[in-house]
Amino acid sequence: MFRRFLGIKCHNPIPFSNLLDPFSPKFKLIQLFPLTLQFFSSISQLDDARRPFSSTIPPPDEAGRSELRSVKVSLSSLFSSSPLVLNPRPLAFVITGPSGVGKGTVIKRLREVRERLHFAVTVTSRPIRPGEVDGKDYYFVSKEEFLAMVERKELLEYAFVYGDYRGIPKGQIHEFMAKGYDIVLRVDIQGAETLKRIFRTSAVSVFLMAESEVELVERLIDKRTETKESLLVRVATAREEVKHIKNFDYVVVNADGKLESAVKLVESIIDAEKAKVLHRKAVV
Numbered sequence: 420m421f422r423r424f425l426g427i428k429c430h431n432p433i434p435f436s437n438l439l440d441p442f443s444p445k446f447k448l449i450q451l452f453p454l455t456l457q458f459f460s461s462i463s464q465l466d467d468a469r470r471p472f473s474s475t476i477p478p479p480d481e482a483g484r485s486e487l488r489s490v491k492v493s494l495s496s497l498f499s500s501s502p503l504v505l506n507p508r509p510l511a512f513v514i515t516g517p518s519g520v521g522k523g524t525v526i527k528r529l530r531e532v533r534e535r536l537h538f539a540v541t542v543t544s545r546p547i548r549p550g551e552v553d554g555k556d557y558y559f560v561s562k563e564e565f566l567a568m569v570e571r572k573e574l575l576e577y578a579f580v581y582g583d584y585r586g587i588p589k590g591q592i593h594e595f596m597a598k599g600y601d602i603v604l605r606v607d608i609q610g611a612e613t614l615k616r617i618f619r620t621s622a623v624s625v626f627l628m629a630e631s632e633v634e635l636v637e638r639l640i641d642k643r644t645e646t647k648e649s650l651l652v653r654v655a656t657a658r659e660e661v662k663h664i665k666n667f668d669y670v671v672v673n674a675d676g677k678l679e680s681a682v683k684l685v686e687s688i689i690d691a692e693k694a695k696v697l698h699r700k701a702v703v
């Protein structure tokens with residue numbers, strides 16, 4: 420067996436001592452053997468884009484085709500061309516994490532690279548910040564308008580966070596799920612825990628983390644929307660919030676300067692959830 424693997428024909432056995440002879444060509448093969456193993460194991464660790472060989476599958480030749488036809492005839496039935504795997508139902512993805520961890524940034528990038536996702540727009544009573552777009556980043560309403568929406572039961576969940584109301588309008592979720600879109604909901608941890616109670620296991624929750632507390636504080640400082648007092652409150656809250664990580668399905672580290680990796684990991688989570696045999700059914 421070992422000889423066949425080395426390309427040595429079994430009907431013409433070579434004495435083992437020859438294989439140890441440094442002048443024998445077979446000795447060279449023995450020397451190459453560990454390198455060959457190393458080569459194949461290194462290929463298997465490469466991702467698709469870096470794999471050196473093309474994996475194009477050649478189309479069947481005419482002989483192959485007629486063989487296929489004869490299989491059809493011998494089974495005396497026509498093969499259906501309808502898909503064997505049905506399109507998965509729309510899913511809801513809840514993206515959460517401490518303030519300043521990069522939820523908005525990750526979602527903004529996900530929006531650019533991913534289709535058939537609807538990003539639920541949150542309604543807030545806080546004032547609009549420079550650069551924000553009403554209806555895209557948030558729906559900006561007054562406190563009175565917000566409370567009227569609560570009264571009319573138009574919100575999936577809502578909370579009073581850092582002095583302002585924030586909530587998720589239900590209408591857009593129903594509308595886009597009916598069209599077959601997956602939904603991404605961006606909420607703080609308090610909101611995510613409320614959504615967990617509403618959706619139970621029917622939504623997928625992703626907890627976004629910075630690589631360290633220092634990094635989180637630096638991001639909040641970079642954001643420049645904080646006073647010293649509110650910064651301290653957010654940092655203290657973040658320390659507490661990290662303890663809730665075990666309540667979520669996935670954790671993604673959004674490391675400094677590694678936004679693309681974080682976004683790719685979130686995409687992989689979406690793909691894996693969509694490929695599950697037993698799908699979750701989002702009940703809103």
Ligand SMILES: Nc1ncnc2c1ncn2[C@@H]1O[C@H](COP(=O)(O)OP(=O)(O)OP(=O)(O)O)[C@@H](O)[C@H]1O
Binds near residue numbers: 638639641642678
């Ligand atoms: N991977 C990253 N590397 C470096 N900086 C980042 C990264 N991700 C986000 N940031 C920066 O961190 C800051 C906070 O990001 P972002 O506003 O997206 O956080 P957030 O979690 O949505 O915050 P909040 O919940 O308070 O609105 C921004 O200045 C953003 O540019």
